[in-house]
Amino acid sequence: MIFCIADTFPKALAKLPAQEQKAVKTTVFDLQMDPAHPSLQFHRIENSKDEHFWSVRVSRDIRLIVHKTEDSFLICYVDHHDPAYAWAERRRIEIHPRTGAAQIVEVRERVQEILVHQPVEVPATPAPIVLPPLFARYTDDELLVYGVPPDWLSDVRAATEDTIFDLAVHLPAEAAEALLDLAVGEKPELPTIVSPEVVNPFEHPDAQRRFRVMEDIEELKLALDFPWDQWAVFLHPSQRQIVAQKFSGPARVSGSAGTGKTVVAIHRAANILKNDPQALLLLTTFSLPLANALEGKLRLLAGVEKGVVPRVTVLPFKGVASELFTLAFGHYPRAATEEHVRAALKSAAVELAVTTFTPRFLASEWLNVVDAWQVADASAYQEVPRLGRKNRLGVKQRETLWPIFERARAMLSAQGLLTWPMIFGEVTRHFAARLEKPFTHTVVDEAQDLGVPELRMLAAITPPGSDTLFFAGDLGQRIFQEPFSWRVLGVDIRGRSKTLKVNYRTSHQIRQAADRLLPKVVQDVDGVEQDRRGTVSVFNGPDPEIKTFPNADAEVQGIAQWIKDLVGQGVAPAEIGLFVRSNAELGRARSAVKAAGHTQLELSERLEDPRGRIAIGTMHLAKGLEYKAIAVMACDDNVLPLQERVETVADASELDEVYETERHLFYVACTRARDYLLVSGVDPASEFFSDLTDRSRLPTR
Template sequence: MPTILADSFTASLAKLSNDEQKRVKLTAFDLQTEPDRPGLKAHRIDASKDPNFWSVRVNRDLRIIIHKTGDSVMLAYVDHHDDAYKWAERRRIETHPRTGAVQIVEVRELVEDVDVHRHLPHQQELPFAIQIEHKVSTSPLFEALTPDDVLGLGVPEDWVGDVLQATEDAFFSLADHLPQEAAESLLDYAASGVLRPPAPVTDDPLTHPDSQRRFRILEGHEELAAALDQPFEKWAIFLHPSQRALVNRNFSGPVRAIGSAGTGKTVVALHRVARILKDDPEARVLLTTFSEPLAIALKRKLGVLLADAPTLTDRVTISSFEQAAADLNALMTGRKAYLIGRDKLRSIISDAASSLPRYTSQFLNSEWEHVIDAWQIDSAEAYATVPRMGRKNRLGSKQRTELWGVFAEVRKQLRSKALMTAAGVFTSVTAHYSARNDKPYTHIVVDEAQDLGVAELRFLGAIVPERQDALFFAGDIGQRIFQQPFSWKGLGVDIRGRSFTLKVNYRTSHQIRRLADHLLPENIRDVDGETDDRKGTVSVFDGVEPVVVIAPNWESEKEAAAEFLKRLIAQGILPGEIGIFCRSNEQISRVAEIAHLAGLKTMSSLSGSSPEDFVLIGTMHLAKGLEFRAVLIVGCDEGVLPLQSRIADVADEFELDEVVSTERQLLYVAATRARDQLFISAIEPGSEFLDDLIVA
């Protein structure tokens, strides 16, 4: 008799202590071996609306809820005695009459209070917390749908009326009572305005795609043990059916998946890699991202995704942009490239320009970084014709000629010292492979693609053959915090007609996403005219309102942040599930003070494993690509955000706009690392960016 594992069982199992989990697993193995054995002390749950729910004793307190028929035994839920019984009494398992999928349905008549005009959950008050008011629509969210439409989305018949009455804000309370696939289908409609056709009805309800997301049929002890021991990442790499086309479709050129933070871009990228490796036994894939810590996270997640075929990972290289180039450069030259540091480079530029005092150091450094080095200009002729996109300082031919004398000297100094810039390494590899037919990779999948620069994009195009499906990019224009914008089309990467926006947020609560969205415009357009329409993005789960504290002094801010931390721990959130971030390294000691006041240990590195009893602290840049149950962003003071030293470093008006924009995006990135709870603080008057959050 097969054992069926429901995701409700694994979710409830994860909430138990380690010792309790071990006891439950042993009982689950006994159930799988001999489900009718008298020693299991199984009892039918008489008060349940479903006659097939039984309780199985684990110990004096714990009970496993199983759903037993003549054909199978389903592990449905586990909890302490009374809570386990209450769960079973309020649910039934059935096949949906329209979709044909198996569902665990909450019994409508036993739910006393489904308030479709609900009260939002609130945090406990903290000193100096600012009240945030939101404009809330009172119109039904799904008023354009008919009852038949709602039923076709997989909503149980009992709940169709509630769905049709729900407002946007109230829907999240209602969604807690619906099967997850039904709630997600409703959210997908809310985001896109499109009713997607349901999957075909299958002969076996358990083979329906929606059923396969929630239930697994396990044949032996080894399969059950593996399923119960799988890490959290197994659920973190779930691919929503609406995103499957992006993974499986063969496109006629480079593709880009864009969307705001938490919409599943990385998951799509991972599944794209897995699909390529499975479909093409000759494929050699580069999966690359902005930094090595992010690459390590991708490697771990891909390992989970390909756990059933681990040898496939032998044909994928996972590394940061810079590391991928450094490795290929070392392979070409037989030696490691030595990169020049920022301060040393600026000193060389200053010395080379000593005879041209009319050009400020800010302008010279910026011109080198964003024009000469970015585009790898190697001659006066190239400098005379390069489009200085976005540069407000117009330069005539005479000015470019005298400036080229400076930059030519800088390039000469770098060569004489055998030093390179990162862009120089990319360019060296690009030149090598552009002239060769044998490429190191057949496919490249890029995560955090918004942080690609000119040299990086050229490099990626050079190390794969000219095939239609060679390049896949995943990113968010709104999270661009490292690079100035430039034309991808101008470098031969034309994504027009193949740029897709993801609208359903799987990581961040409705409240956190709504707050963070106020930091960015609803529409963001890139240099090539491609638009990221961020309006209409929705989250799949609800949470508590974020906290914004503007304190009169540092001591008050510290005490409020420490109190917030203590409350997180009291709620059962582990230290390892918390991140505390600030704008600059100068503030790190303050962050450590907050953690110390809350009685927590800290770590500031992502290398190796992350102990559960350590809180991660660092700058907002460290937060990029990570996710936590709770995030604190402290020290968002006036003069700190945007960072005054960056403002002082700008060379022209355009660059000032870019700095302010990327500083705003940096706060957005940090805020959207939080899944459930978010705390932002400052000393009054606070950063100008906080005004957008308070008047949300």
């Protein structure tokens, strides 16, 4: 007999108080050990249309809902007596007649919501607009292929733009996703059709997104101890396929915000560690807070007790370079600051009496060309690519510039300083010359923010071959680095790039508005495309609010009232985040939290308890985070795009790059919201506000 849990169970378990959760877990462990033990009290749920639903007494009022047959035992739900019974009475477990996947199906006649609204004539009022049904032209057979339960075919065919989301929440996930694709003009990927004689219905690819077969007590403990981390137990078929796929070389998974790229990266890392006892894996990303979060999730997924985690290193890009530099050369590197570099460039130009180029141009050329590509000498500077830079430099100009850069580098060296690209470069040169590498596999999250030096280092510290380099990232969330060719650096992902299309984190309304900030199709320098069209969110929510205020004080009071309203509706303070463009605007966020009567948690690299506090931080710190409600505030006209960045531009292409990355940054902040999004600023607000409401920018077919 197989023993499974359904995704509906951990969600329900998480809503119970800690003491009740403990009692439920004990009962579930007992059931796995011996479902027939006489101490377990089973009661048939008489009003259920599914004769296999039973309740198990946990305590005086808590009931566990299980589904048991001769072949399977499924933990489905838990709640207090009456709501637990009501849940079971409205559902049945069945094998879909076409796909062969096990599904939890709501019993149509027991669903109370009116899903298809028929227009009612009201005298002396205008006739209501009757929207056409979206799926009337599809036959029963066509809809069944997408996993629609037979009972729901008529409702599906009658659904309109107004009712599709109301209907979708009652359908199995694969059916809902396919219908949402069809509704926006996309051709959904057909679900896998597997005969029940060939595969257990609970192990069908679509069933595995909602059912997980528990192989042992340790796996069950994982699922019960961390019920909020659904990603650790249940995977979408598209995610599972990428996790398990064998790639002949470097590979990348992409997708818009909330589609589960990080989930895939962590599962892939865990799979490598479990399947290869000799693997030494690097899991890396661009910042320390994100690296800490990745490490916690990997420990949860892989399990310390199995000896897996000691074989993995989790560090940000700079942390990897620092540790390997120390390993290679026996001392820690001393990293130069931006001020050190600007001072060295200015001194070198004065010393060499070169006045043709401004300090701004020298700093830009150093950062984006000379230091980024680790140009070693004058001849290399003549040949280095200056991708996208519109200020063309002739041979004579480069001959004049090179001594400045060479002298500035010597000045830094005399102080014992190395820029971060130099540190990455030293590590790259050291390990590129060695057959033995410090890691057998590298998995990179937020890969869109890799620069030239970082990518070179990762390629040098990981051996070439199948499945050794894996990247996860969204080109639309690139906020740090100028685009460059990965292929030129020997990391060719062409033909090994996959895109995720199902958004789990962000409501349809928020995702739709945020997607207007970006192009429909994003292409990297090597021609690899990420198509944002056809992405669907799996749940509905209120429309984002866009507000402008006459002054900063009015905005503070407006945000404070928004916070009060949310908390009054049951949103916990720790589920609310306020983000601003830079440190200069943090005071407005602090004031808003104080005016609302709450305490703030200022996001940083420190690990702090978020309970009872509202998070505030800059947009850069929003990466990788998720909140039920987000306010992106203080987006004034001179703040977003940030005027300081615009004023430091030295090249026409840099101005385009500033606007592009500022737009990406705004997109990142907006897409941290799950259910509620408010964007605000002082009039005149950011020019990006108009894009959020411009329906012509919406990704379409």
